[in-house]
Amino acid sequence: MYQVIARKYRPQTFEDLIGQEPVRTTLENAIRTGRLAHGYIFAGQRGTGKTTVARILARCLNCIKGPTAQPCGECASCLEITAGNSPDVIEIDAASNRGINEMRELRENVRYRPARDRYKVFIIDEAHQITNEAFNALLKTLEEPPEWAVFVLCTTEVHKIPNTIASRCQQFSFRSVQFDELIERLEYIAKQEGVDADQDVLAVIANAGEGSVRDSLSALDQAIACCGKTLRVDEVRVLLGVFAIDSLQAIADAVREQNGEKMLEVVQELDRTGQSLQHFCRELARYWRNLLVAKIAGKPTRLIAASDREQQAMVGIAGDFSEEDLTRYLQLTLDLFKTLQSSLQPRLHLELGLIKLVQVGKLQSIEEAISRLGADTPLRASAPAPRTGIAKLAPSGGRTSSAAPEPRTPAIPAARTVIAPERKPDRSNGPSVKQNTGDFKTDLHAALTELGMKMSADAVQHADVRTDGAEVVFTTAKTFLLGLKDAAVARSASALLGRPVKVRVEIDANRTAPSGAAPGSERKETQMPVDDNVTERALSHPGVKRFQELFPGAHVRAVRNLNE
Ligand SMILES: Nc1ncnc2c1ncn2[C@@H]1O[C@H](COP(=O)(O)OP(=O)(O)OP(=O)(O)O)[C@@H](O)[C@H]1O
Numbered sequence: 001m002y003q004v005i006a007r008k009y010r011p012q013t014f015e016d017l018i019g020q021e022p023v024r025t026t027l028e029n030a031i032r033t034g035r036l037a038h039g040y041i042f043a044g045q046r047g048t049g050k051t052t053v054a055r056i057l058a059r060c061l062n063c064i065k066g067p068t069a070q071p072c073g074e075c076a077s078c079l080e081i082t083a084g085n086s087p088d089v090i091e092i093d094a095a096s097n098r099g100i101n102e103m104r105e106l107r108e109n110v111r112y113r114p115a116r117d118r119y120k121v122f123i124i125d126e127a128h129q130i131t132n133e134a135f136n137a138l139l140k141t142l143e144e145p146p147e148w149a150v151f152v153l154c155t156t157e158v159h160k161i162p163n164t165i166a167s168r169c170q171q172f173s174f175r176s177v178q179f180d181e182l183i184e185r186l187e188y189i190a191k192q193e194g195v196d197a198d199q200d201v202l203a204v205i206a207n208a209g210e211g212s213v214r215d216s217l218s219a220l221d222q223a224i225a226c227c228g229k230t231l232r233v234d235e236v237r238v239l240l241g242v243f244a245i246d247s248l249q250a251i252a253d254a255v256r257e258q259n260g261e262k263m264l265e266v267v268q269e270l271d272r273t274g275q276s277l278q279h280f281c282r283e284l285a286r287y288w289r290n291l292l293v294a295k296i297a298g299k300p301t302r303l304i305a306a307s308d309r310e311q312q313a314m315v316g317i318a319g320d321f322s323e324e325d326l327t328r329y330l331q332l333t334l335d336l337f338k339t340l341q342s343s344l345q346p347r348l349h350l351e352l353g354l355i356k357l358v359q360v361g362k363l364q365s366i367e368e369a370i371s372r373l374g375a376d377t378p379l380r381a382s383a384p385a386p387r388t389g390i391a392k393l394a395p396s397g398g399r400t401s402s403a404a405p406e407p408r409t410p411a412i413p414a415a416r417t418v419i420a421p422e423r424k425p426d427r428s429n430g431p432s433v434k435q436n437t438g439d440f441k442t443d444l445h446a447a448l449t450e451l452g453m454k455m456s457a458d459a460v461q462h463a464d465v466r467t468d469g470a471e472v473v474f475t476t477a478k479t480f481l482l483g484l485k486d487a488a489v490a491r492s493a494s495a496l497l498g499r500p501v502k503v504r505v506e507i508d509a510n511r512t513a514p515s516g517a518a519p520g521s522e523r524k525e526t527q528m529p530v531d532d533n534v535t536e537r538a539l540s541h542p543g544v545k546r547f548q549e550l551f552p553g554a555h556v557r558a559v560r561n562l563n564e
């Protein structure tokens with residue numbers, strides 16, 4: 001009869017066990033030194049070896065050559081424990097025998113000496129399922145156990161074991177097994193079974209278990225049943241419902257390229273092929289997590305459950321993002337997963353969530369942006385709007401958002417809202433060309449008015465304007481200096497002229513500001529008696545310049561001489 005791989009390859013000795021080193025060493029030492037406890041709790045994730053180790057312990061104790069940490073595997077006791085019919089090793093499934101009667105029976109049983117062997121070992125599986133009454137009955141036994149009794153309580157939910165019980169037992173935690181150890185085990189088993197499987201296939205199979213060795217072995221069973229003696233990675237992926245790393249990579253590409261359309265295509269494809277959108281979302285979260293780890297480690301690491309080849313690819317992709325970016329994507333994807341779990345319209349929510357990833361784009365810290373200013377990276381006035389055409393807000397907290405399509409030379413971000421041109425004129429990109437009259441001064445005035453830059457618009461109106469090579473020269477009264485020095489003037493002028501120009505202001509001492517040049521509160525500022533020298537110095541201060549470059553929407557409203 002066919003025996004499933006998980007059972008066929010259940011470790012019979014500590015040597016066969018993978019992972020769980022602390023458990024193994026402690027138990028081996030206890031056996032060697034004869035310091036055995038009467039009660040053990042084996043706690044931890046399912047399929048990681050709790051029942052297996054309980055049986056190994058039973059063999060160690062009852063092997064004819066024992067007690068020994070290396071049971072012979074040949075004596076009646078060893079063989080019977082393996083077969084599950086040893087008279088002195090009693091396995092109780094608490095899931096179905098959880099009541100007081102079973103525990104009373106067990107108490108009775110404990111009182112009798114072992115039928116043949118040294119110890120009576122009681123392995124209680126799913127121990128957290130025992131009822132309170134039954135636990136009380138068990139407690140009595142644990143308080144005064146006969147010398148031959150050993151209890152092993154196995155559970156995935158150790159917090160459900162009452163303290164009274166737990167405090168009388170030695171507790172061991174079973175951890176999920178390291179990926180590479182699991183791969184090695186799978187490789188070994190595949191070889192024993194005469195099955196051809198490369199590292200990528202094994203990685204897929206190992207991952208399918210989500211930390212449970214048993215589940216990974218079941219996946220291997222399934223793969224062999226379906227694909228025969230040669231396992232092909234694409235076939236196994238489909239079989240196990242694992243998404244090709246390519247489709248996850250497509251998401252990362254779309255985020256990097258700020259390509260909302262590509263996102264929607266991925267969803268379309270998932271829907272078309274009938275894949276679970278929730279499952280995809282979960283895989284995506286795992287993918288961001290792996291990229292984040294790859295980013296932090298900078299090289300393949302044990303912390304990522306993927307083949308070396310896949311890890312190399314991840315390190316490459318992670319290089320295009322910052323740790324903060326990846327952290328945010330992970331958070332957003334986890335939020336999305338939560339939403340999807342209760343969503344009646346998962347496709348809509350998935351689309352929305354993925355578009356959000358595009359919109360948040362990539363962040364640049366102020367520090368990064370400033371340091372880039374230091375280097376002679378070409379500056380761009382503002383980030384291009386995302387293709388989705390939806391407003392992109394720079395989050396608060398001293399960080400600004402940039403939606404540069406080319407990751408290696410990110411644009412200097414706009415601190416204010418960047419709005420796609422088709423919806424509203426973009427503040428930072430100057431006026432739309434359609435409205436131009438052809439007269440530069442009039443157009444510039446109109447553009448600044450439209451941007452809400454009243455002070456600058458007024459200043460333009462009260463100046464003579466001419467172009468001089470790469471400069472626009474304003475001749476005006478000193479009152480208007482501030483308004484003209486606003487970065488928005490140079491930007492709007494550049495946009496109108498279709499080439500980058502700088503602003504130069506020539507002060508005409510004969511001019512004075514006409515009264516009523518600027519209405520209301522603006523007037524006070526506009527007509528504020530500014531010392532040209534102080535203003536010039538303030539505006540040419542590198543700190544102020546950096547700010548103006550970093551926050552193109554910002555403008556200097558007034559300069560005060562602190563010495564006065
Ligand atoms: N640490 C391990 N080393 C090698 N094989 C393991 C290990 N853990 C589990 N296995 C494999 O998985 C199968 C199931 O393991 P086991 O029954 O010990 O898990 P468990 O922790 O008791 O799980 P559950 O909580 O579901 O009862 C074993 O037969 C064995 O093939």
Ligand SMILES: [Mg+2]
Pocket residue numbers: 050051052125154
């Ligand atoms: Mg078990």
Ligand SMILES: [Zn+2]
Pocket residue numbers: 062063064065071072073074075076077078079
């Ligand atoms: Zn033996």
